[in-house]
Amino acid sequence: MQRSGSLGACLLGLLILARPSPGGGEKPLQAPAGWTTASPREEIRPHFDFDPRGGPDGKGGWIIRAERRDGLHGWWARSWPVTGGKHYRFAAFYRASAVSLPRRSVVARIVWQDDRGRKVPLDKPSATTFAPAGTAIAEAEYPxxxxxxxxxxxxxxxxxxAPAKATRAVVELHLLWAPGGEVCWGQVALVESAPPTPRKVRLATVHYxxxxxxxPLDNCRQFEPLIEKAAQARADLAVLGETLTYVGLGKSFAECAEAIPGPSTEYFGKLAKKHGLHIVxxxxxxxGRxxxxVAVLIGPxxxxxxxxxxxxxxxxEIEAGLMPGNEYPVFDTRLGKIGLMVCYDGFFPEVA
Known part of the structure; x- marks a missing residue:
């Protein structure tokens, strides 16, 4: 197996992929040896091309081009040999045009397989509470x-x-659900790597x-000793309960509501600063009306x-006149990116 990570060796040989598009009439496709194209079905197959001078480094660009019709989906693929238990770093670059949602439509993935092209099991045993006889499969990675x-x-x-029983990693470079869109992939590499450096974050939940x-401020004050306890355990983030300024007061949501920032965020801000932790x-x-x-995030x-x-x-909450939100913010913190959701949100895919 090559360990250098250079794409240059891949470009020395060219393979003719004599697979035309459903419409026919395409010239035979030239691409570096080992690369193939695929689609779930011929009727939704996009057009493929390879530009030897494309990509961010000018050493090759793997192109997928969709016609102006819904549902097209295709990908470039190449297999790399791997050794189970070792770590590998994947990297690629893409440039898309006329793609409305690149994070949904421009996707790379890595599929772990054995010598016979079959999916391999996870190294850890599967959960037995709902699938006692099941074997957990190592699902694809999405860089x-x-x-x-x-x-x-x-x-x-x-x-x-790489899972213990994996002997190959199949890299796929996708374009899907992007009528009239185009993507060029380049500078693709999969090389053996050192394991990522561990970075532990201590989380605390306050169930009270x-x-x-x-x-509402009376309720806030009751959390002070619990936050102090979390800080003594060296927590980096303490998560408190839902609508804590409303619970147990015998008042309506409207009577407990306040502006944000406001008295409650100011109070928890002082505790966060005192103890040097994040608070949710x-x-x-x-x-207004x-x-x-809400869930608020306060920094240290x-x-x-x-x-x-x-x-x-x-x-x-609907009957009480609350208004639903319509945004999904993600916050950059010293701990990493943090997203929030509240209670019933967990039953629906939109937030997660």
Whole structure:
């Protein structure tokens, strides 16, 4: 197996892929040896091309071009030999045009296989609570998008451990669901790598129902000793309960609602700064005539990093006149990217 990670060796040989598109009339496709094209069905197969001078480094571009009709889906594929138990770094770059949602339509994935081209099992045993006789299969890896340069080339990369029984990794470079769109992939590599450096984050959850309070701020104060306990355990992030400024007060959501930032975020901001941790707290927000069930994220400097308005409201909250949110913010923190969801959101795929 090559360990250099250079794409140059791949470009020395050319393979003729004599597979025309469904419409016919395409010239035989030239591509580096080992690369093939595929689609779930011929009737939704896009057009493929290879530009020897394409890509971000000018050493080759794998192109997929969709006609202006729905449902087209195709990918370039190549297999690399791997050794089970070792780590590998995948990297590729793409530049797309006329693609409305690149994160959905421009996808790279890595499929682990054995010598016979079959999927391989996970190294860890599967859960036995719902599938006692099942064998967990090592699902495909989906490398993450890392950012784009000034020329519009977007990096997709990640480090992965090959399952113990894997002997090959099939890299697929996709374009799907993008009528009239086009993508050029380039600078593709899969090389053996050191394992990623561990970076542990300590999380704390506070399971507590406020009691005996008279005001929303009374409820907030009851969490102070619990947050202090989390800090003593060196927690980096403490997550509190939903609508904690409403629970147990015997008041309506409207009576407990407040502006954000407001008194509650200011109070938890002081605790976050005192203990040097992040805090997530469930509050009730008023914005003009509208009331929201929200989760706020406060940083260790005591500042409000942002809020998420619960999207999936249960019947009781709808009947109480709450407004659903319509955004899914993701916050950059020193711990990494953090997204929030609240209770009933967990039953629906949109938030997760």
């Amino acid at each position: 993450a998008t890392r950012g784009s340069d000034q020329r519009g080339w977007t990096e997709v990369s990640g480090i992965y451990r 129902m406020p009691r005996g309070g008279k005001t 707290a469930g509050l009730v927000e008023r914005d 509208l009331i929201y069930n 400097d005591g500042k409000l990093l942002g809020k998420y308005r619960k999207v999936c409201l249960p019947r009781g």
